[in-house]
Amino acid sequence: MDGLRLGDVIDDYCVKCRRMTNHAVVSILEKAAAKVRCRTCYHDHDYRHETAPPTKKELKQAELYKQVLAGVSSAPEGGEETGILPEETAAGEANGVEEPVAELKKRAKKTSK
Numbered sequence: 124m125d126g127l128r129l130g131d132v133i134d135d136y137c138v139k140c141r142r143m144t145n146h147a148v149v150s151i152l153e154k155a156a157a158k159v160r161c162r163t164c165y166h167d168h169d170y171r172h173e174t175a176p177p178t179k180k181e182l183k184q185a186e187l188y189k190q191v192l193a194g195v196s197s198a199p200e201g202g203e204e205t206g207i208l209p210e211e212t213a214a215g216e217a218n219g220v221e222e223p224v225a226e227l228k229k230r231a232k233k234t235s236k
């Protein structure tokens with residue numbers, strides 16, 4: 124349990140190296156790594172729990188998807204950003220949702236290049 128110490132080397136995702144690299148623990152919070160330093164480029168950052176951050180493309184698609192949902196679900200007065208997908212429409216019976224999403228995927232591919 125108390126195994127983690129400053130200077131320990133653990134795996135994490137480095138945004139500069141854009142891959143999993145060895146990281147030295149430089150800060151510990153609640154017995155878990157809080158900050159780490161990439162052993163390859165010496166970039167300090169918060170410990171990411173070995174997960175890569177969403178790519179710009181993914182963020183863009185999520186944004187587009189939100190816009191589609193907002194347009195299709197005819198939210199009253201602009202609606203609130205709950206971040207929760209309406210399960211009934213997501214179930215697939217509503218064609219109105221399926222179509223624009225497919226359309227967006229095409230568009231996203233075009234704009235990405």
Ligand SMILES: [Zn+2]
Binds near residue numbers: 139140
């Ligand atoms: Zn790095």
